[in-house]
Amino acid sequence: MELQETYRVTGPQLEVLGRAEDALPAPARKRPVAAGVLAVVALGATLLLGGLKLKSQYNTVAQLYHSENDGYSISYLVDQSQNYAANMIRVASEVLEAEDSALTGAQEALDALEQAQTPREEYQAESQLVSRIKELYEVAAPLLEGSRYDSFRGQYQEALSAWEQTGHMTYNDQAAAYNEMAAAFPANLIGGLWGVQEVELYR
Numbered sequence: 001m002e003l004q005e006t007y008r009v010t011g012p013q014l015e016v017l018g019r020a021e022d023a024l025p026a027p028a029r030k031r032p033v034a035a036g037v038l039a040v041v042a043l044g045a046t047l048l049l050g051g052l053k054l055k056s057q058y059n060t061v062a063q064l065y066h067s068e069n070d071g072y073s074i075s076y077l078v079d080q081s082q083n084y085a086a087n088m089i090r091v092a093s094e095v096l097e098a099e100d101s102a103l104t105g106a107q108e109a110l111d112a113l114e115q116a117q118t119p120r121e122e123y124q125a126e127s128q129l130v131s132r133i134k135e136l137y138e139v140a141a142p143l144l145e146g147s148r149y150d151s152f153r154g155q156y157q158e159a160l161s162a163w164e165q166t167g168h169m170t171y172n173d174q175a176a177a178y179n180e181m182a183a184a185f186p187a188n189l190i191g192g193l194w195g196v197q198e199v200e201l202y203r
Contacts (some may be wrong), residue, residue, distance in 0.1 A: 054187055054196050059179045061199050064171045065119055072203050074169050077162045078113070078122050084159035085110050085133050091152045092140035101141040106132040119171075119202040130163050166202065175199040 066075045082190045089106050109132040113125035137156045144152050179198045181187060190196075 008105040021039075033163055052123055054182065054190055057121040057178060058182075058196050058199060061171075061174050064169075064174060065202065068169055068171055074119070074166045074171050077166050077169075081126060081129065081162040082110065082113055083160045084155045084162065085113075086161070087155045088133055088136060088140075090150060091144070091148060091155070094134055094148075096140055100139070102136045108132075115116065119200045123202045126163065126166075133159055143174075167203075172201050172203060175201050 026197040065073060083105065089103065089110065092103055092106070098104075106129070107110050109125065109129040113122065113129050116122040133156065138154070141149065141152060141156075180199065182196065
């Protein structure tokens with residue numbers, strides 16, 4: 001026969017439980033009923049505190065998308081690439097016909113990026129924009145001279161650099177680590193009760 005070890009609650013914990021039991025209605029002070037009520041209260045407190053902690057962690061990771069390092073983040077880099085692409089389109093429009101497919105394609109991709117709202121949407125739109133401005137550069141660069149060419153080439157290089165730098169941000173790694181933690185028990189149960197979802201990756 002296995003020996004069962006008896007655990008005793010003493011000190012402050014006993015005092016807290018005692019006060020909680022005293023606060024129960026008289027019929028609920030019977031030991032089995034009181035123990036059940038206190039167990040429900042403890043479970044509720046665990047879910048409450050666990051939910052608050054999980055929600056806080058979610059917000060902390062999600063915020064990295066907009067401010068990973070003193071404002072320098074994927075969101076910032078996306079905004080920068082938008083500006084560079086807009087400048088390229090403006091310069092290219094001086095030497096290309098308005099109906100040129102390279103010009104209209106770049107503008108459509110830029111419009112799509114401006115309308116994107118989530119990290120995944122922005123990644124997809126940004127990928128398309130990079131492809132389109134590469135095409136625009138190949139078509140328009142040979143038609144530009146002097147300072148206009150230098151400016152166009154500089155904007156192009158800055159846009160590609162901003163796109164490359166997004167891959168060096170820690171947001172995706174931290175978001176993936178959070179999602180793995182939140183998918184494990186009991187965090188997945190608590191997250192479901194609180195409506196806390198996964199952090200969307202930039203990919």
